[in-house]
Amino acid sequence: MGPVRSLRRSNPLTIVVGVVLCIFIFVFLLSPSSADSAASKARSANAASNPLSPPTSPFRKQNEKANGKRKPPPVVHYKMNNVTSTADPVGNRETILILTPLARFYQEYWDNLLKLTYPHELITLAFMIPKNREGNAATLALQEQITKTQKTGPEKHRFASIIIERQDFEPPLSSQSEAERHKMENQKARRAAMSKARNSLLFTTLGPSTSWVLWLDSDIIETPATLIQDLAAHNKDIIVPNCFQRYTDSKSKDVKERAYDFNSWQDSDAARKLGEGMGPDDILLEGYAEMATYRTLMAYMYEEGADINTEVPLDGVGGTALLVKAEVHRDGAMFPPFPFYHLIETEGFARMAKRLGRAATGLPNYKVYHYNE
Amino acid sequence: MLPRHTAKSDSYSNGYPRAKEKNTYSISPHRFQPRASPPALRRRRQLLIRLGLLVGIGLFAFFVWPGASVVPLLSLGFLSSGEDFQLETVRYYDLSTVQGTARGWEREERILLCAPLRDAESHLRMFFAHLHNFTYPHHLIDLAFLVSDSKDRTLGLLSELLEDLQADEDPKMPYGEISIIEKDFGQKVNQDVESRHGFAAQASRRKLMAQARNWLLSAALRPYHSWVYWRDVDVETAPFTILEDLMRHNKDVIVPNVWRPLPDWLGGEQPYDLNSWQESETALALADTLDEDAVIVEGYAEYATWRPHLAYLRDPYGDPDMEMDIDGVGGVSILAKAKVFRSGVHFPAFSFEKHAETEGFGKMAKRMQFSVVGLPHYTIWHLYEPSVDDIRHMEEMEEERKAREKEEQDKADRMKKIKDQFADPNSQWEKDKTDIQNEALREKKEKEKAEAQNVVETQVPADSKPETKAEAKADSKVESKADAVKAQ
Numbered sequence: 001m002g003p004v005r006s007l008r009r010s011n012p013l014t015i016v017v018g019v020v021l022c023i024f025i026f027v028f029l030l031s032p033s034s035a036d037s038a039a040s041k042a043r044s045a046n047a048a049s050n051p052l053s054p055p056t057s058p059f060r061k062q063n064e065k066a067n068g069k070r071k072p073p074p075v076v077h078y079k080m081n082n083v084t085s086t087a088d089p090v091g092n093r094e095t096i097l098i099l100t101p102l103a104r105f106y107q108e109y110w111d112n113l114l115k116l117t118y119p120h121e122l123i124t125l126a127f128m129i130p131k132n133r134e135g136n137a138a139t140l141a142l143q144e145q146i147t148k149t150q151k152t153g154p155e156k157h158r159f160a161s162i163i164i165e166r167q168d169f170e171p172p173l174s175s176q177s178e179a180e181r182h183k184m185e186n187q188k189a190r191r192a193a194m195s196k197a198r199n200s201l202l203f204t205t206l207g208p209s210t211s212w213v214l215w216l217d218s219d220i221i222e223t224p225a226t227l228i229q230d231l232a233a234h235n236k237d238i239i240v241p242n243c244f245q246r247y248t249d250s251k252s253k254d255v256k257e258r259a260y261d262f263n264s265w266q267d268s269d270a271a272r273k274l275g276e277g278m279g280p281d282d283i284l285l286e287g288y289a290e291m292a293t294y295r296t297l298m299a300y301m302y303e304e305g306a307d308i309n310t311e312v313p314l315d316g317v318g319g320t321a322l323l324v325k326a327e328v329h330r331d332g333a334m335f336p337p338f339p340f341y342h343l344i345e346t347e348g349f350a351r352m353a354k355r356l357g358r359a360a361t362g363l364p365n366y367k368v369y370h371y372n373e
Numbered sequence: 374m375l376p377r378h379t380a381k382s383d384s385y386s387n388g389y390p391r392a393k394e395k396n397t398y399s400i401s402p403h404r405f406q407p408r409a410s411p412p413a414l415r416r417r418r419q420l421l422i423r424l425g426l427l428v429g430i431g432l433f434a435f436f437v438w439p440g441a442s443v444v445p446l447l448s449l450g451f452l453s454s455g456e457d458f459q460l461e462t463v464r465y466y467d468l469s470t471v472q473g474t475a476r477g478w479e480r481e482e483r484i485l486l487c488a489p490l491r492d493a494e495s496h497l498r499m500f501f502a503h504l505h506n507f508t509y510p511h512h513l514i515d516l517a518f519l520v521s522d523s524k525d526r527t528l529g530l531l532s533e534l535l536e537d538l539q540a541d542e543d544p545k546m547p548y549g550e551i552s553i554i555e556k557d558f559g560q561k562v563n564q565d566v567e568s569r570h571g572f573a574a575q576a577s578r579r580k581l582m583a584q585a586r587n588w589l590l591s592a593a594l595r596p597y598h599s600w601v602y603w604r605d606v607d608v609e610t611a612p613f614t615i616l617e618d619l620m621r622h623n624k625d626v627i628v629p630n631v632w633r634p635l636p637d638w639l640g641g642e643q644p645y646d647l648n649s650w651q652e653s654e655t656a657l658a659l660a661d662t663l664d665e666d667a668v669i670v671e672g673y674a675e676y677a678t679w680r681p682h683l684a685y686l687r688d689p690y691g692d693p694d695m696e697m698d699i700d701g702v703g704g705v706s707i708l709a710k711a712k713v714f715r716s717g718v719h720f721p722a723f724s725f726e727k728h729a730e731t732e733g734f735g736k737m738a739k740r741m742q743f744s745v746v747g748l749p750h751y752t753i754w755h756l757y758e759p760s761v762d763d764i765r766h767m768e769e770m771e772e773e774r775k776a777r778e779k780e781e782q783d784k785a786d787r788m789k790k791i792k793d794q795f796a797d798p799n800s801q802w803e804k805d806k807t808d809i810q811n812e813a814l815r816e817k818k819e820k821e822k823a824e825a826q827n828v829v830e831t832q833v834p835a836d837s838k839p840e841t842k843a844e845a846k847a848d849s850k851v852e853s854k855a856d857a858v859k860a861q
Contacts (some may be wrong), residue, residue: 019425026432052550058462068798075535080556161462168468199717199789332587334717338740355723
C-alpha cells in the first residue's frame with residue numbers, strides 16, 4: 001500500500017497553500033516598506049512620482065525607460081480647501097516648513113533641530129545659503145549632517161524632505177561679523193538683502209500642502225523640544241517667542257542670559273511721529289540710541305517665573321524664531337525689501353500682514369536662545 | 374470477462390494482493406498494475422505545479438523587472454527599508470542658474486504658466502487650442518491652474534483636457550508639471566461682464582482676485598523656474614510665438630497690448646485692457662487725497678487720472694518691438710522673470726500705493742527697481758463678450774432686421790397678388806420668343822450638317838488610308854445618327 005500513499009500525499013490543496021505562501025514571501029521581500037513603521041508609510045504615500053513636484057514632498061527616483069522616452073508628468077490635483085492650520089497640528093497631521101537663511105552652520109543648531117519632538121515625517125527643512133566662500137563652507141557642513149541624518153540616522157530623526165538653495169545675489173557685506181552687521185548705516189542694505197533671501201526661500205518652497213511656516217535663524221541653538229506644538233497651540237496667525245542669548249560675564253565668569261532680539265515691539269506715538277517726518281525711503285530702526293522710538297520691546301517684557309503662555313499683541317516682529325500660518329504668506333504677506341511704512345524685513349512683514357487683516361502675537365516668557373559670538 | 378485468477382480468494386477483486394500474503398513485492402505480469410492507474414490525478418498535479426511556477430515568474434517580473442531594484446530581493450529585505458532607496462528627500466538648487474535670459478528656449482529655461490479660473494468652462498477649449506499651438510518647447514512649460522468658487526463644470530473639463538494633452542501621441546505636445554489647485558475663497562461677486570466691471574465692485578473684486586493669484590503663485594512656483602507667465606483663458610487670438618516674442622526683450626516684467634474685436638456696428642475693435650499705464654502727476658496728486666484703503670481703478674469716470682494708457686497708443690502698422698515704460702500692468706498676459714516673484718513682488722490684496730492686484734503688482738515691481746515694460750504695437754485679442762447694453766442694442770437691431778424682412782416679404786406678396794390678378798403679357802411674349810429661337814436654331818443645325826456631309830464625301834476618294842477610312846466610317850455613323858434625329 002506504501003507506494004500509492006506516497007504519490008497521493010501531495011494533494012492539490014498543499015500545492016495551492018505553497019503557492020499562496022510563495023506569493024506572500026515575494027510581496028514581503030519586494031516591498032519591505034509596507035511592513036515598516038507608520039511614519040515611513042506616510043513618507044512613501046506623500047512621495048511624488050516626478051522630480052518636478054512640490055519640494056516639500058520626497059520624490060521617487062525616475063527609472064529611465066529603455067527606449068529613452070520621457071514619460072510626461074501626471075496631472076496632479078491639490079485640494080487646498082483641506083489644508084488646515086489648527087491648534088492641534090500633530091493630531092491633524094499638519095505639515096510644517098522650517099525656513100532658515102543660513103550664513104554659518106552651527107552644529108548646535110542641527111542638534112537642536114533633531115531634538116524637536118514634532119513628528120519628523122511632517123517637517124520639511126529649507127535653507128538659503130549665499131554663494132560665497134563662507135556659504136560654500138556652510139553648505140558642505142550642512143550636507144554632511146543631512147547625509148548622516150537622512151541616510152544612516154534612525155528612522156524617527158529623518159525629515160520628510162530637505163531643500164538647499166543657493167542665493168542668486170551677493171550679500172551686500174563681505175563680512176558677517178556681529179559688530180559689522182549691526183552698524184546702523186549698514187542695516188538698510190543688509191536687511192533688504194535679507195528680505196530678498198527670505199522671500200526667495202519662502203515662495204519657492206511653500207508648495208500647495210504646507211500648513212505652517214517656522215522661521216528659524218541658523219544661530220538659534222536652543223529651543224524647547226516641543227517648540228512647534230507649543231507655539232501652534234496658541235492658534236495665532238503670527239506668533240513669536242522671546243529670543244535670548246546666554247553669555248559668560250567677563251567679571252564674575254558666571255553664565256548669564258540677556259535679551260537679544262529687539263525687533264518684536266508694540267508701536268509708540270513717538271515712533272509714529274518720527275515716521276511721519278521721514279522721507280519715503282527712510283526706515284525706523286530699533287535698538288539705536290540715535291533713534292529713540294520709545295516702543296515697548298518684548299525683549300524687556302520677560303518676567304522670571306511667570307506663565308510661559310502669556311500673550312501680548314505686537315506691531316513689529318523679529319525673525320529669529322517666528323511661526324506663521326501658511327495662509328498668511330499665501331495671501332501675500334512677505335518681507336518687504338523696501339521701506340514699507342518706514343519698516344523693512346520682519347518688521348515690515350508684520351505691518352503688511354496687518355494690512356491684510358492678520359495680527360501678530362508675542363510670547364514674552366517663552367524663550368529661545370541665540371548663539372553667542 | 375474477468376481473468377481467472379481474480380476468482381482466487383487471496384486477492385481483492387481488483388487483483389491487488391491481500392495484506393496477509395507474504396509476497397507483497399512480487400510482481401506478477403498477470404496482475405493488474407495499480408501504478409499506472411491515476412494518470413488523471415498526476416496530470417492535474419503537474420498542471421498545478423506549472424501554474425504555480427507561472428504565477429511565481431509572473432510575480433517576479435511584475436515586481437522586479439520594470440521598476441523596482443533587485444537589491445531587496447538579493448539582500449532578502451534585510452538591507453534597510455527598500456522603499457527608502459527609491460525615495461529622494463534632498464534637493465539642491467542654485468538660483469543663479471535660473472535668472473532668465475533673452476533666449477531662454479536655447480538654455481532650457483523653465484516657464485511657469487499660471488491661469489486663475491472661475492466659471493470658465495466655456496473658454497477652456499479655446500484656451501487649450503492656444504496651448505496646443507505654443508511654439509516654446511512644451512516640456513519646459515509647467516502649467517498651474519487655480520479653480521475657485523466654480524459652479525459650472527470647469528474642474529471636470531479641465532482635468533479631462535489636461536489628461537488628453539499629457540497622453541497626446543505627439544511627443545512634443547505634453548507639458549511639464551501640471552498642478553490643478555482647488556481652493557474656494559467664498560466669493561460672492563458675480564463673474565458676468567456687467568457686475569465684473571461695475572465701479573463699486575471693483576476694489577473688493579480686485580483684492581479677491583489678487584488673493585487668488587497669490588495663492589496660485591505661492592503654491593506653484595518652484596526653485597527651477599526662470600520665468601512666470603500669467604495668462605487669462607479668455608484670450609481669443611494671440612501669436613503662437615508670444616512667449617519667445619516677449620522673452621526676447623529680456624525685461625523683468627513685460628505685457629503686450631490687449632484689444633478686443635467688436636461687431637461692425639460698434640466700430641470693429643476696441644482697446645480692452647486699461648490697466649497698463651504710465652503714472653501721471655494728476656494721478657499721484659489724486660492718490661495723496663485718498664484714504665489708506667482706497668484703490669484707484671482705471672477706465673472709470675470717477676477717477677480721472679489722465680494717464681497715458683498702453684492700449685490707446687496702439688498703431689496697427691507700428692513696430693511690434695517698440696517698448697514703453699509703464700507703472701501699472703494688466704493681467705491678461707504678463708511675462709515676468711521668476712526672480713521678480715522670488716524677491717517678494719506679488720499681487721497686493723490690500724491697497725498698495727492706492728492700487729491692488731496687477732496694477733499694484735506693477736507698482737511694487739517698480740518699487741523694487743525692476744523694469745516694467747509694455748509693447749504698444751504688439752497686440753493680442755481678448756474675447757468679445759457683449760455687455761447688457763450691447764445685448765439690448767443687438768436685440769433692437771435684430772428686431773429692426775426682422776421688421777425690414779417682414780416688410781420686404783409683404784411687398785413681394787403684394788406684387789405677386791397683382792401679377793396673379795392681371796394676366797401677365799410677359800409670359801406669352803417669352804413663349805413666342807423661345808419658339809422663334811428654337812426654330813432658327815434647328816434650321817441652322819440642319820444647314821451645318823448638310824455641309825459636313827458634303828465635305829466628307831469629297832474627302833473619302835482623295836484619301837485611301839485605313840485610318841481615314843475608319844474616320845470616315847465614324848463620320849458616317851455620326852451622320853446616320855444625325856439623320857435619324859432629323860427623321861424624328
